[in-house]
Amino acid sequence: MQLVRGLHNLRPCHRGCVATIGNFDGVHRGHQGVLARLRERAQQAGLPSCVVLFEPQPREFFTPAQAPARLSSLREKLELLRALGIDRVLCLSFNPRLRELSADQFIQQVLIEGLGVAHLEVGDDFRFGCDRRGDFRLLVEAGRQAGFSVESASTILLDGRRISSTRVRECLAAGDFAAAKVLLGRPYAIQGRILHGQKLGRTLGAPTANVQLNRLLPALQGVYLVSVELAGRHWPGVANIGTRPSVKGDGRAHLEVHLLDFAGDLYGRRLCVQFHRKLRDEQRFASLEALKTAITADIAAARAHWQGQPLENPR
Structure with a gap:
């Protein structure tokens, strides 16, 4: 899949395509239906399929404080579009x-x-x-004049x-991951690179991986049972996603994962x-000792769960 960043990077070789425009946040089954038909139309026309999307998403530009939570980062979105066989993405x-x-x-233009x-x-x-x-x-009329349908x-x-991104967000906010999986066509997951953090987890007896979120506001907040895919292997774990109110921080959302x-x-x-x-839910604790007690309980709950439902790894 070819990625074109910005209108100024379009070249004559990019002219001629079957396109769609949208946010495609989450690339859920509703989006997948649109993209399947886009690919079909593109094959019939003998032209590449093209998705036009925006970064940031328009509501994040106009009203960042009121913008909906992001289901997927730009990189996650591009990987999902690539997996669905889209030929080209124009990211404006x-x-x-x-x-x-x-x-x-x-x-x-x-x-x-x-x-x-x-x-x-x-x-x-x-x-x-x-x-x-x-x-x-207006698009229909412009197409009639310019020669596109x-x-x-x-x-x-x-x-x-x-099926909509809003509906997926509602399921995630309610903790209904089974329903979210049906809407998305896959389990909900977040990908990211591990960054250096405050390393507070080590002093609390639970070292964590600080996962880069690359979004203003995540669709989840709280403490969760998770599994982590790393180099083809799956690890059970527990994760906190939120602003970490019990420790002094930057006020932004962070995803911290402890792998068992x-x-x-x-x-x-x-x-x-x-x-x-x-x-x-994520909560503010009166002391680091109280936070440590809660983290210990979270890890114990995660360990009990994963002992009852062990993850399978390829041999």
């Missing part, structure tokens, strides 16, 4: 310059001059351009309700953390 930096483009300018779109798939509620003045009807992306339903019975240096390596069950 959502900045003041892009925000000021009128709907007509967006169509002309991005879709016509930049990508040379032959066919476009978007939701019929899609809005774009400065002040969100562009809509599906526009089709409404089909909505995928489950139990009579639309693991010994070794993890710094700089990438982990995939899969979430299985919520143990408790």
